[in-house]
Amino acid sequence: MAETPPLIDLKNIEFSYPKGENVLKGVNLLVSIDDKVALTGFNGSGKTTILNIIMGLIKPTGGTVTLLGKKCQSEKDFAPIRPLLGYVFQDANDQLFCPTVGDDIAFGPLNMGSSYKEAEEITIDVLERLGLTGFGQRVTHDLSGGEKKLVALGTALALKPKMLILDEPTTFLDRPSRERLLELMGTLSLPFLIVSHDFDFLQKTGCRYLELDDGVIVDRGNKPVTY
Amino acid sequence: MLEYTLGNSLGFLSRVDARVKLIVLVIWSVLLAVVTTKAAVVAGCIGSFLLAALAGALIRPSFYKRLFLVNSFLIFIWLILPFSFSVAGSSLYDIGPFTITREGLQISLTISLKAIAITMGALVILSSSSLNELVAASRSLGCPEKVMSFILLMTRYISVVSHEYKHLRDAMRIRGFKARCNKHSLKSIGNLCGMLLVLGVERAERVRAAMLCRGYKGHFWISYTHRLQVGDLFFVLLIVLLCALVLVGQWQKHLL
Ligand SMILES: Nc1ncnc2c1ncn2[C@@H]1O[C@H](COP(=O)(O)OP(=O)(O)OP(=O)(O)O)[C@@H](O)[C@H]1O
Numbered sequence: 001m002a003e004t005p006p007l008i009d010l011k012n013i014e015f016s017y018p019k020g021e022n023v024l025k026g027v028n029l030l031v032s033i034d035d036k037v038a039l040t041g042f043n044g045s046g047k048t049t050i051l052n053i054i055m056g057l058i059k060p061t062g063g064t065v066t067l068l069g070k071k072c073q074s075e076k077d078f079a080p081i082r083p084l085l086g087y088v089f090q091d092a093n094d095q096l097f098c099p100t101v102g103d104d105i106a107f108g109p110l111n112m113g114s115s116y117k118e119a120e121e122i123t124i125d126v127l128e129r130l131g132l133t134g135f136g137q138r139v140t141h142d143l144s145g146g147e148k149k150l151v152a153l154g155t156a157l158a159l160k161p162k163m164l165i166l167d168e169p170t171t172f173l174d175r176p177s178r179e180r181l182l183e184l185m186g187t188l189s190l191p192f193l194i195v196s197h198d199f200d201f202l203q204k205t206g207c208r209y210l211e212l213d214d215g216v217i218v219d220r221g222n223k224p225v226t227y
Numbered sequence: 228m229l230e231y232t233l234g235n236s237l238g239f240l241s242r243v244d245a246r247v248k249l250i251v252l253v254i255w256s257v258l259l260a261v262v263t264t265k266a267a268v269v270a271g272c273i274g275s276f277l278l279a280a281l282a283g284a285l286i287r288p289s290f291y292k293r294l295f296l297v298n299s300f301l302i303f304i305w306l307i308l309p310f311s312f313s314v315a316g317s318s319l320y321d322i323g324p325f326t327i328t329r330e331g332l333q334i335s336l337t338i339s340l341k342a343i344a345i346t347m348g349a350l351v352i353l354s355s356s357s358l359n360e361l362v363a364a365s366r367s368l369g370c371p372e373k374v375m376s377f378i379l380l381m382t383r384y385i386s387v388v389s390h391e392y393k394h395l396r397d398a399m400r401i402r403g404f405k406a407r408c409n410k411h412s413l414k415s416i417g418n419l420c421g422m423l424l425v426l427g428v429e430r431a432e433r434v435r436a437a438m439l440c441r442g443y444k445g446h447f448w449i450s451y452t453h454r455l456q457v458g459d460l461f462f463v464l465l466i467v468l469l470c471a472l473v474l475v476g477q478w479q480k481h482l483l
């Protein structure tokens with residue numbers, strides 16, 4: 001049997017915003033099929049930028065992006081793979097654009113060709129797994145910050161992704177919600193790439209640590225460098 | 228927070244199919260707009276009032292507030308029209324150089340009654356459904372998807388923008404800002420507005436990106452899944468009755 005390709009393989013990624021200095025100066029990042037990775041680094045070191053490059057939302061000025069063994073360059077390459085990567089944005093308000101929670105969770109499956117009935121079943125199932133049973137008809141802008149965050153995660157889960165990419169998942173979450181997120185990540189047992197400064201949380205997920213330092217990624221093994 | 232509806236318990240109306248409501252509303256409004264006789268206009272007013280009463284809207288303060296808001300433009304009509312027709316019309320009173328004419332008063336009254344009847348009907352019928360429902364229903368009646376998604380996104384993000392505005396405003400106030408009529412105030416408020424626009428554009432880009440990540444291919448999924456029910460028929464019958472009443476008012480001379 002052929003070896004399963006890594007989920008994410010970045011090679012020598014370089015990037016600079018217009019008029020800015022180089023944010024990324026040759027980033028190498030490998031996330032294999034059963035990896036649990038935390039990406040840390042100072043504010044403004046370029047973590048969100050890396051995630052956006054992985055998702056093909058911005059184009060790197062140099063280097064290659066390979067997702068699920070497929071080299072991705074154009075919008076056409078990225079489009080079918082994006083739903084499989086389960087990206088959850090830093091600000092849940094960016095992700096939840098529908099009036100009600102149910103519509104939002106159903107949006108992804110409908111895009112992938114599910115019928116309305118299937119999408120509804122998926123929605124109910126996802127909400128139950130998040131501990132938000134009965135939230136389908138709730139109006140999104142009435143939710144608390146923590147609830148929005150969980151629903152945003154739900155919109156990614158509804159697509160049955162092969163992994164999760166979470167940008168600062170624990171901001172706005174109180175202790176019980178964080179516990180619930182942890183528990184959920186445990187039961188899902190999906191590989192993940194998390195950007196976070198919440199070392200307490202990261203420690204409990206049992207991940208390995210990468211640090212983005214001055215435009216390159218440094219492997220920190222199983223111990224984070226706290227700063 | 229935003230409030231679209233007058234309340235969940237707007238009687239039987241909240242259970243009526245939103246598509247039926249939209250169609251009925253268009254017919255009712257057009258009918259009231261085109262009738263010409265006093266009797267028909269009065270009948271229309273009574274009809275809309277009856278609808279409001281049946282829906283239980285009359286006991287809600289927000290109903291009157293909204294009714295007042297949408298009809299406030301009538302003030303201008305009353306400021307201008309009664310004084311028109313001073314050459315052709317028969318005068319009632321003289322106020323200095325101005326003359327109030329009978330025709331002017333009559334037209335003002337007709338316009339006002341029509342406007343109030345139509346807006347009352349619209350308020351009662353529309354606010355008994357959630358905006359979500361109305362959009363989905365309009366979509367299934369053939370309104371363009373782009374317009375509908377525009378409305379949906381607007382209602383979703385208007386509260387986000389207003390939050391951002393409040394944050395920025397509070398941040399200014401914390402640092403001792405007070406709006407006065409000077410250059411500093413104007414500049415600061417200009418910056419505030421500019422910042423809101425920039426934040427809005429950036430947010431729009433991120434929302435689009437998030438949609439792309441979920442396989443967005445240019446299609447919004449707005450569906451209206453309700454089925455027509457017997458209750459809808461009763462509503463339609465009621466409206467048919469009211470329309471008949473208005474039509475009788477319109478053609479009473481020919482009928483009697
Ligand atoms: N649209 C943009 N235009 C220009 N520069 C940008 C833009 N977005 C980000 N930057 C710059 O790029 C750098 C990396 O930003 P990025 O958002 O990736 O940081 P981050 O590591 O996610 O930070 P944080 O921990 O605060 O979320 C920052 O110095 C930032 O100022």
Ligand SMILES: [Mg+2]
Nearest residue numbers: 047048090167
């Ligand atoms: Mg970031």
